[in-house]
Amino acid sequence: MARLPILEYPDPRLKKVAAPVAAVTPEIRKLAADMAETMYAAPGVGLAATQVNVHKQVIVIDISEHRDELRVFINPVLLEAEGEAENEEGCLSVPGYYDKVARAARIRLRAQNERGETIEFDAEGLLAVCVQHEMDHLRGKVFVEYLSPLKRTRLAARLRKKHQLAG
Numbered sequence: 759m760a761r762l763p764i765l766e767y768p769d770p771r772l773k774k775v776a777a778p779v780a781a782v783t784p785e786i787r788k789l790a791a792d793m794a795e796t797m798y799a800a801p802g803v804g805l806a807a808t809q810v811n812v813h814k815q816v817i818v819i820d821i822s823e824h825r826d827e828l829r830v831f832i833n834p835v836l837l838e839a840e841g842e843a844e845n846e847e848g849c850l851s852v853p854g855y856y857d858k859v860a861r862a863a864r865i866r867l868r869a870q871n872e873r874g875e876t877i878e879f880d881a882e883g884l885l886a887v888c889v890q891h892e893m894d895h896l897r898g899k900v901f902v903e904y905l906s907p908l909k910r911t912r913l914a915a916r917l918r919k920k921h922q923l924a925g
């Protein structure tokens with residue numbers, strides 16, 4: 759396995775739309791394993807392939823306390839989304855920034871797992887938030903794009919300053 763570099767907002771490559779995975783090959787399983795290692799090392803609770811500059815529909819999530827319940831979702835599709843819940847979110851592509859985002863409170867997801875099996879399940883709470891956040895990445899969307907224009911202007915100023923300091 760290998761840790762992969764994570765793209766940081768506003769890198770234009772984060773706007774690319776990921777393509778469906780035609781078959782769950784050893785190459786895709788290796789990608790998922792590398793993404794998991796990258797997520798655990800960061801550390802984070804979720805990562806989309808888009809964030810490591812691979813534009814395929816693969817996400818990894820682990821919201822467990824002991825970091826031992828890895829979930830791999832390939833070609834995820836939301837079958838249902840209902841209710842609304844606002845939660846504070848962060849993103850490995852926007853380090854150090856957290857803000858509230860409103861999303862569906864409950865979802866029903868269909869995806870393939872790392873064995874290529876089709877799975878369907880209901881999720882709510884943090885898992886529902888993570889799935890929606892990572893699926894946005896696959897569509898080229900970063901969570902800060904939901905923020906008000908004022909907040910986005912402030913964030914942009916902060917990122918410019920950070921990059922100037924970093925040289």
Ligand code: NI
Pocket residue numbers: 848849850851891892895901
């Ligand atoms: Ni993210």
